[in-house]
Amino acid sequence: MYFMRHIASVSLILSILGFWQPTLAEPGNILPWRKQETPAPWAKNKCAGGFLEKFRLSGEINHPRTFTLQKLTELRDAVKTQNPSTVTEITVSFQTGSGPRTETYYGVPLWDLINNEKAGGGLEPRNPGQNTKNAFLRQYILVEATDCYGAVVAVGEIHPNFENKSVLVAFAKKANDGTVQLLTDEGFARLVVPGDRAGGRYISNIRNIVVLSAPPSPLEIKDFRYP
Template sequence: MSPSPTTRPATATTGHPARLTLSGDLARPALLTVAELHAWPVHHAEVAFECATSGIQHHRFSGPRLYDVLSAAGPGFDPVRRKDRLRFLIAVSGADGHHALLSWAEIDPDFADAPVLLALTVDGAPLDRAGPQLVLPQDRCGARHISGIDAIRVDGGYAPWS
């Protein structure tokens, strides 16, 4: 069985302060530690992205898929609305103030199925102290790679047909 988020306060088992808050339109909002994220199935991605200051970067990232972690948190899809999950947005915030926005369709296996990671290692080096990094292998530019993620909010509020 895959790990699932809990609503209990997380305690760092490795002495690091990194915590990730999952909130929004979720049945099971959570506060997760990097140690808890290590229990999820690990996926790998070889990524090349352009950085404005240092040119093209090549890295290997590993960690759980964002889709798996958020699915376990129970997004509030309306089963009566056809394709309701397509209106959901995912806002990711880093401790350094950087933000990124994704649509649910980008990470959903029934649609784009992008292998978006909550990376726990980069080039074999652990990110335990800094916290997970959002990695979008499909992005040519690394602007949505967010380091030290501290919050992810799922929002199903966008419904132009309401």
């Protein structure tokens, strides 16, 4: 009897002190692995994938814009009128998961999409680092698809004074019969990166093109070791 009274007293003390834990069967007890059953509203359908009729150009540029097929084709025509030598058609070969492909694409150079006054209006570096010389060389373009797949192109790759690579945002390609057809299974716009052996950066179903700057190096002088 004394033993039972002793147990009851200990239980009462623990309850008062807050050490008595509810059992898994008690109402209101939320299991840790069940807390995320309901996704946050902003996460719902975030990476749904599939066809999209527009994409957003934003980030470190002067004029963020949204592009549809009509606006993209109008920009291509304007760029070609301003400079007839601008590359808006390119034939590329690249490796895919189903084998090699060779395609001829038509579109707007990524450089002109960002810098033309009728489009992005030019680069605007906002995180130039401690040394601001050639700050644009710290910038890069993140291209994202509707399924959240993404890839990066450095500004130095497409800058006319550096690699000057003719990266396109394409909206059409040449069909087997030689006619030009709009993209369908690739979204209305896709990225084309000539020179890449694999097609990993050939982003289809583009939804976002964002210009960003590399952050300052996290390394300090003490992190460098010299022999």
